[in-house]
Amino acid sequence: DTEVTQTPKHLVMGMTNKKSLKCEQHMGHRAMYWYKQKAKKPPELMFVYSYEKLSINESVPSRFSPECPNSSLLNLHLHALQPEDSALYLCASSQARDFEKLFFGSGTQLSVL
Amino acid sequence: AQKVTQAQTEISVVEKEDVTLDCVYETRDTTYYLFWYKQPPSGELVFLIRRNSFDEQNEISGRYSWNFQKSTSSFNFTITASQVVDSAVYFCALSEISNAGGTSYGKLTFGQGTILTVHP
Numbered sequence: 001d002t003e004v005t006q007t008p009k010h011l012v013m014g015m016t017n018k019k020s021l022k023c024e025q026h027m028g029h030r031a032m033y034w035y036k037q038k039a040k041k042p043p044e045l046m047f048v049y050s051y052e053k054l055s056i057n058e059s060v061p062s063r064f065s066p067e068c069p070n071s072s073l074l075n076l077h078l079h080a081l082q083p084e085d086s087a088l089y090l091c092a093s094s095q096a097r098d099f100e101k102l103f104f105g106s107g108t109q110l111s112v113l
Numbered sequence: 114a115q116k117v118t119q120a121q122t123e124i125s126v127v128e129k130e131d132v133t134l135d136c137v138y139e140t141r142d143t144t145y146y147l148f149w150y151k152q153p154p155s156g157e158l159v160f161l162i163r164r165n166s167f168d169e170q171n172e173i174s175g176r177y178s179w180n181f182q183k184s185t186s187s188f189n190f191t192i193t194a195s196q197v198v199d200s201a202v203y204f205c206a207l208s209e210i211s212n213a214g215g216t217s218y219g220k221l222t223f224g225q226g227t228i229l230t231v232h233p
Contacts, residue, residue, distance in 0.1 A: 040226075041225070041226075042204055042223030042224060042225055042226055043158070043204075043221075043223055045220060045221065048220070056220070088156060090156075090157075090158065092158075101148070101160045101163050102158075102160065102221065103160070104150075104157050104158035104159075104160075105157060106155055106156045106157035107156045107157065109156070
């Protein structure tokens, strides 16, 4: 199984809503990532988890709250988002000990109204 | 700071033409990795190749080939006999190896991407 699965594929939410994005992998990877991609732009790193611990937060606003409940799951909790947060949110994973290629999910297309 | 430049914003070719996507990078690291990813309309980023900074051998994989030249800080990607299914956005990326919590992970800096359209 070489897949990173993200749900939902599409999400529309209002600025007062609370929602969560989910990412799952069963490749035994111990590093997991959240990237944000605006239309016609490259992905930008948001968070990195290594061995279920938050290793990197790229100065992401607190309305985005990541969580790694176990080595296979990565969540991104969303609260009080702004319309400019509308984007494709990509999850990725990699081997933790030796840097390997990232495996990306197909993303969640988020629209904030 | 690391930087990746893909000067070609969009390329349009007719099927069976060869096409080269350019990538130029900047880094102060002596050890780094270079990547090419493909992003089809479905959205996921598909890994194509990884190259480390000590391996300047060119590589060929089927219709794909890569030319890594450290002297010019370039890592160009050629598709031979292009097909409609090659239509996608292609990203060149550069990684810095970071350590946190005792483990290594890759932090990718992506270029702006090149939109390749292959017409039948």
